[in-house]
Amino acid sequence: MLKFPIYMDSHATTPVDPRVLEAMLPFFTEKFGNAASRNHAFGWQAEEAVETGRKQVADLIGASAKEIVFTSGATESDNLAIKGVAHMYRNQGDHIVTVQTEHKAVIDTCKRLEKEGFRVTYLPVRKDGLVDLDELRDALGEKTILISVMMANNEIGVIQPVAEIGRIARERRILFHTDAVQAAGKVPLDVNAIHADLVSLSAHKMYGPKGVGALYVRRKDPRVLLVPVIDGGGHERGMRSGTLNVTGIVGFGKAAQIAAREMTAESATLGALRDRLLDGLRNELDEIHVNGSLEHRLPNNLNVSFAYVEGESLLMGINDIAVSSGSACTSASLEPSYVLKALGTGDELAHSSIRFGLGRFNTAEEVDYVIDKVSSVVKRLREMSPLYEMARDGVNLSKVKWQK
Amino acid sequence: MSYSEKVIDHYSNPRNVGSLPKEDATVGTGIVGAPECGDVMKLQVKVNPETGVIDDARFKTFGCGSAIASSSLATEWLKGKTLDQALEIKNSDIVAELSLPPVKVHCSVLAEDAIRAAIADYKRKQGDEAAGDGNRPGEVAAGQARG
Numbered sequence: 001m002l003k004f005p006i007y008m009d010s011h012a013t014t015p016v017d018p019r020v021l022e023a024m025l026p027f028f029t030e031k032f033g034n035a036a037s038r039n040h041a042f043g044w045q046a047e048e049a050v051e052t053g054r055k056q057v058a059d060l061i062g063a064s065a066k067e068i069v070f071t072s073g074a075t076e077s078d079n080l081a082i083k084g085v086a087h088m089y090r091n092q093g094d095h096i097v098t099v100q101t102e103h104k105a106v107i108d109t110c111k112r113l114e115k116e117g118f119r120v121t122y123l124p125v126r127k128d129g130l131v132d133l134d135e136l137r138d139a140l141g142e143k144t145i146l147i148s149v150m151m152a153n154n155e156i157g158v159i160q161p162v163a164e165i166g167r168i169a170r171e172r173r174i175l176f177h178t179d180a181v182q183a184a185g186k187v188p189l190d191v192n193a194i195h196a197d198l199v200s201l202s203a204h205k206m207y208g209p210k211g212v213g214a215l216y217v218r219r220k221d222p223r224v225l226l227v228p229v230i231d232g233g234g235h236e237r238g239m240r241s242g243t244l245n246v247t248g249i250v251g252f253g254k255a256a257q258i259a260a261r262e263m264t265a266e267s268a269t270l271g272a273l274r275d276r277l278l279d280g281l282r283n284e285l286d287e288i289h290v291n292g293s294l295e296h297r298l299p300n301n302l303n304v305s306f307a308y309v310e311g312e313s314l315l316m317g318i319n320d321i322a323v324s325s326g327s328a329c330t331s332a333s334l335e336p337s338y339v340l341k342a343l344g345t346g347d348e349l350a351h352s353s354i355r356f357g358l359g360r361f362n363t364a365e366e367v368d369y370v371i372d373k374v375s376s377v378v379k380r381l382r383e384m385s386p387l388y389e390m391a392r393d394g395v396n397l398s399k400v401k402w403q404k
Numbered sequence: 405m406s407y408s409e410k411v412i413d414h415y416s417n418p419r420n421v422g423s424l425p426k427e428d429a430t431v432g433t434g435i436v437g438a439p440e441c442g443d444v445m446k447l448q449v450k451v452n453p454e455t456g457v458i459d460d461a462r463f464k465t466f467g468c469g470s471a472i473a474s475s476s477l478a479t480e481w482l483k484g485k486t487l488d489q490a491l492e493i494k495n496s497d498i499v500a501e502l503s504l505p506p507v508k509v510h511c512s513v514l515a516e517d518a519i520r521a522a523i524a525d526y527k528r529k530q531g532d533e534a535a536g537d538g539n540r541p542g543e544v545a546a547g548q549a550r551g
Binding site for chain 2: 308313346
């Protein structure tokens with residue numbers, strides 16, 4: 001039996017896994033202690049739970065527990081990593097290299113630093129969404145202190161060559177930060193294999209609760225130091241003050257433990273569902289374009305442009321399916337997705353894009369329903385689309401002088 | 405984004421979707437907007453040359469639900485109006501009828517532009533039968549719409 005609406009927006013967030021919720025519940029009521037209380041059993045119990053969570057999160061990414069700093073979420077982790085490095089190593093250099101398709105938590109943090117006098121290079125990406133390593137090398141200079149490149153993109157799911165980027169960074173003795181929010185728990189991630197010095201993580205993208213994230217901070221070879229963004233009681237080795245979110249951390253830990261155990265099988269299942277979705281759409285519709293590399297991609301992501309159909313009108317027609325559009329009209333800004341623009345997708349196709357994010361609880365039956373529903377709405381909207389009509393009449397749409 | 409009931413109704417049951425023969429001297433075609441902006445409207449009117457009354461109107465729209473609803477509503481309003489009456493339709497009328505939020509006002513502006521472009525095209529055809537011959541359909545329409 002299908003239950004509506006169908007959730008297929010796992011890059012935005014995921015539901016808490018029932019096993020995670022079960023682990024968390026005692027920490028709201030009986031085990032409510034403050035992990036920083038050193039004088040009684042409530043505090044010790046909370047501290048022990050936090051340290052278990054810390055170990056579980058560390059294990060997911062091949063780190064040691066002491067290298068995990070808990071935060072309120074990945075936006076804070078990105079801020080702490082980038083501002084923390086910039087302010088700590090300012091006397092060594094003033095240059096940061098990142099990528100145009102990064103999450104706003106990275107882009108806008110870099111923009112803030114530019115106002116403080118730092119220089120930032122925003123690398124373009126190739127048509128497949130991946131960074132060109134030669135361009136990356138060329139962008140590095142004597143004053144470069146940090147490279148920040150996300151592991152997997154939140155819109156198009158492409159996986160950057162982080163191992164190569166990490167190697168380049170290490171050779172040049174530049175710190176390497178990666179926002180691994182979308183990748184962690186979906187594909188293998190080992191901080192030593194990719195030479196990462198800083199890694200941002202979020203619980204709620206991996207079936208944990210919202211409001212808790214982490215920053216991996218390398219402790220040796222090199223030992224990374226950060227100037228904190230939040231001052232206070234000196235929690236988390238002084239890098240992030242504030243009473244620890246014990247319930248959140250317990251849930252994050254449990255979610256990380258489940259992800260580590262089940263990732264291999266789950267990736268195969270999600271990849272098969274994703275392929276079923278794409279094949280099904282391709283069988284029903286012509287002129288659909290996958291945005292970004294299919295080869296270097298998260299197994300659960302599909303970002304497709306349905307030519308001649310505007311994304312928001314498509315979403316309106318499939319309102320029993322929760323997905324996301326890269327179209328302008330869905331947000332207050334009238335610009336289409338900057339990620340798709342960076343691929344050179346063209347604004348027209350950027351306006352026609354839909355992001356499907358498959359998750360742990362999606363079924364083949366749901367995928368089949370989505371194929372049918374999306375196909376029928378796209379067909380209906382194409383019959384209503386002057387662009388589809390003109391294209392079928394042989395008009396070259398790129399040559400038309402439009403009245404803007 | 406939540407939509408008004410009228411927008412949803414026009415989106416789900418659009419009125420007068422389709423195309424009229426562009427070459428017909430009694431048909432005026434307006435195409436406004438641009439794909440990269442996320443909205444293109446094609447609006448056509450068929451005018452009775454003797455009475456100057458719009459007998460028929462059709463639209464096709466690439467755009468969000470509000471853009472589809474604005475053009476669908478425009479075709480409903482155009483039928484039975486004289487050209488002068490049709491030119492009195494203002495985007496603010498469309499905003500009011502469909503309860504469009506501020507971020508969707510541009511959809512109504514586009515619909516008003518499309519009405520004007522279609523009528524201008526019809527008038528041009530009546531005054532100058534040779535205009536536009538030999539061009540490709542899309543280029544003709546978009547070019548005319550700029551005037």
